[in-house]
Amino acid sequence: MDANRHLRQPGVERFVKFVGNLATPSPREMFARLGELGYRGQDRARRALCLMAYRHVRRIKRIYVDGADRDRQPRKSNYLLLGPTGCGKTFLVEQLFGKILELPTAMVDITTYSETGYVGQDPSAILTRLLHAADDNPLMASIGVVCLDEFDKIASGQNNAVFAGAGTTKDVTGMGVQRELLKMLEATEVVVPLELGHAGYGDHVVISTADIAFVAAGAFSGFQTIAARRGNRGSMGFGRIAAGRPLDPDAVAVDFTDDDVESIANFQAYGFLPELMARFTRVVPFRALDIDTLTDILHTEVVDRMSNEFAAEGFELRVDDDVIAYIVREALRRETGARGLSSTLTRHLEHAAFDAFGHHAGGLIHVRMQAGAIDVVVDPSPPAP
Structure with missing residues (x-):
């Protein structure tokens, strides 16, 4: 494969100028900028991704x-x-690569793809999404970033998706998709359809993956149990369960240790091809968000934003501290992480907002705890004439 063949394509000068103009903030600067954009917690994982992002940009600039x-x-x-759901994995990728570095970035739900020849999107269409993120410029796409979300769902036996009305099922083991990702994650040239749909129809373009960074993300429910069982069998200490560490196979908000994630054999036991896992330079564990981090997120990213919206409608939104504490406790209990914060408050405010927005001139909307439950009291001003 000629890895530099795309440098002889039309538009190379514009592409080189684009690469030359890419910002190269230091890892520390990226870390701080993420905080300014509202990212909270995950300091260790954030440092790892900031360093990876810096190396990615510097590498393509050198080349x-x-x-x-x-x-x-x-x-x-x-x-x-x-890491568990709602702990900030995909949000980190979006903010870091899409907003701070402004690289073409595609967020892909890997569960919608199937082995070539099966019902479902062809894996080559993953790069179609990246191509669209790069304004349909193959050269720009060739230095971009692909986030493969729900990656754990393509493990053998983890994906049981059925395509309704198609008369067939997806490659339910996920092994077919894993095999097709092997070369893509390394360095190869992929024939990419210009439009989403059936890959065998329509126009195509060839894109090299030699400079495309892939970031896979998943909750990996049950992985901790598998790692612990293997550790207890004496597998060189990898995945050995710590004293007192809970082993709930149905738990979502679990924390992974470095030993858990550094053994390819653990991933093989989970249902992944070992050669696919070897394509990942680094496996980064994310922790379940703690009470302080969730409280900070609820204040700054949910309540403050909602308060601005209500203020624009003429209303003061007042949320008591015990309501904040209750919502955070519920997010921890339900293991929904940061995702559960906004949905809980939004659900309780829907009725008040429906009646008040565009009808009353203003007033106070007070969210409080009453008899152990969230209660919303609306004190509107008289309706506008």
């Missing part, structure tokens, strides 16, 4: 702007993010 010998540069990096 395409400085003319460095590709064969003497480190290979591109692919990262795997493990």
